[in-house]
Amino acid sequence: MYKLFWAPGTAAMAPQAMLEEIGAPYEAVRLDLATKEHERPDYKKLNPNGRIPTLVDGDFVIFETAAICQYLCDKHPEANLAPPAGTPQRGRFYQWLTYMTNTLQVSFIDWFHPDWTFPDADRQGALKAKAEEKLKRTFGVLDAGIGANRWVTGDQYTVCDIYLAMMTRWSRFLAEPMWHWPNIKRVVGAAYIRPAFQRMMQKQGIGWVEKWPAN
Ligand SMILES: N[C@@H](CCC(=O)N[C@@H](CS)C(=O)NCC(=O)O)C(=O)O
Numbered sequence: 259m260y261k262l263f264w265a266p267g268t269a270a271m272a273p274q275a276m277l278e279e280i281g282a283p284y285e286a287v288r289l290d291l292a293t294k295e296h297e298r299p300d301y302k303k304l305n306p307n308g309r310i311p312t313l314v315d316g317d318f319v320i321f322e323t324a325a326i327c328q329y330l331c332d333k334h335p336e337a338n339l340a341p342p343a344g345t346p347q348r349g350r351f352y353q354w355l356t357y358m359t360n361t362l363q364v365s366f367i368d369w370f371h372p373d374w375t376f377p378d379a380d381r382q383g384a385l386k387a388k389a390e391e392k393l394k395r396t397f398g399v400l401d402a403g404i405g406a407n408r409w410v411t412g413d414q415y416t417v418c419d420i421y422l423a424m425m426t427r428w429s430r431f432l433a434e435p436m437w438h439w440p441n442i443k444r445v446v447g448a449a450y451i452r453p454a455f456q457r458m459m460q461k462q463g464i465g466w467v468e469k470w471p472a473n
Contacts, residue, residue, distance in 0.1 A: 259283050259284060259285060260277065260282060260283070260284035260285070260313060260314065260315055261284065261285045261287055261313070261314040261315075262274055262277065262284055262285070262286050262287065262311060262312075262313055262314075263287045263289055263296075263301065263304070263305070263310060263311055263312040263313075263314075264286055264287070264288060264289065264310060264311050264462070265288065265289050265290070265291050265296070265310050266462045266463055266464050267427070267428075267462065267464050268291075268310045268311065269309075269310060269311055269323040269363070269424070270310050270311035270323075270462075271420075271424040271427070271458060271459075271462065272323055272326075272327055272417065272420050272421050272424050273311055273313060273323065273326045273327060273330065274286065274311075274458045274461065274462065275420045275423075275424075275454055275455045275458040276327055276330050276331075276337075276339060276417060276420060276454075277330070278453075278454035278455070278457045278458050278461075279337055279339060279420075279452075279454040280330065280334045280337045280339070281337075282330075282334065286461065289301065289310060291310075296308050296309065296310055304319050304321070305319075305321040307321065309321065311323060311326060312326075313326045313329070313330075315329075315333075322359075323359065323363075323421075324355050324356070324358070324359035324421070327339075327355070327417045327420075327421070328340070328355070328417075330417075331416075331417060338414065338415075339415075339416055339417050339420075340416055340417060341411060341412070341414055341416065347411055347412050347414065350411045350412065351411045351416055351417075351418055354400070354403065354410050354411060354418045355417065355418050355421060357396070357399075357400065358400075358418070358421050358422065358425060359421075361396050362393065362396050362397075362400070362425055363425070365389045365392045365393045365396065366389075366393070366425065366428050366429075368385050368386070368388070368389035369386055369389040369390060369393065369432070370428075372385040372386045372389075390432060390433070393429070393432065394434060397429075397434075397436050397438075397439050397442065398439065400422075400439070400442060401439035401440065401441045401442050402441075404441040404442065404445055405441060406441075407441075407445070408445075408448075409445055409448075409449075410422055410445060415449070415452075419445060419446075419448075419449040420449065420455065422436075422442065422445060422446055422449065423446045423449040423450045423455060426442065426446045426450075426467070427450075427466065427467055430467045430468070430469065435467070435469070437467070437470065437471060443471070447470075450466055
């Protein structure tokens with residue numbers, strides 16, 4: 259049985275939504291960010307970065323959200339959460355998943371945690387402003403890439419759609435959240451209402467975006 263270390267609303271949303279889609283049994287181990295449980299030595303033995311999430315599969319431990327998601331795709335091909343290996347669609351899947359984790363997610367971290375980079379308020383403010391500018395640019399690139407596709411990578415619902423919905427929820431604090439981009443809004447509007455995504459939110463005790471536009 260899998261063990262997923264998580265905290266509400268964090269990057270653990272994606273692997274937990276995946277596990278719900280897959281229907282695999284898993285134990286969810288909640289970490290309390292307020293008391294810094296993720297920085298405790300026993301957790302850092304699993305994830306030396308002290309970040310959330312981490313997945314344990316028997317003797318195997320894996321961290322980095324996108325890596326966990328790809329691992330679960332490969333372990334559960336029957337869930338069809340990634341296009342078949344060796345196809346252009348799989349290439350597109352790698353492109354957008356990588357883009358979301360190494361470009362968007364990094365800017366989100368700068369926006370939410372400028373104090374992780376700079377100690378003083380002035381430079382934190384400047385970093386936050388820069389991160390928001392970068393995020394807007396990357397949302398535009400992603401939105402154009404999605405174009406008229408039903409889902410991020412084409413006709414198939416994949417982990418990219420789960421990842422996009424997770425990030426869209428994070429973007430609710432920005433001046434221009436991700437749903438201001440029409441293709442992102444269309445895809446996420448269909449992704450967050452899926453029963454597995456809803457179960458994940460219910461289990462994490464979180465809601466969807468309050469300001470989500472009606473149409
Ligand atoms: N690149 C890492 C980033 C993970 C990450 O930064 N997670 C955040 C939660 S979304 C975290 O652990 N935060 C700890 C904290 O706020 O102290 C991944 O994708 O797993």
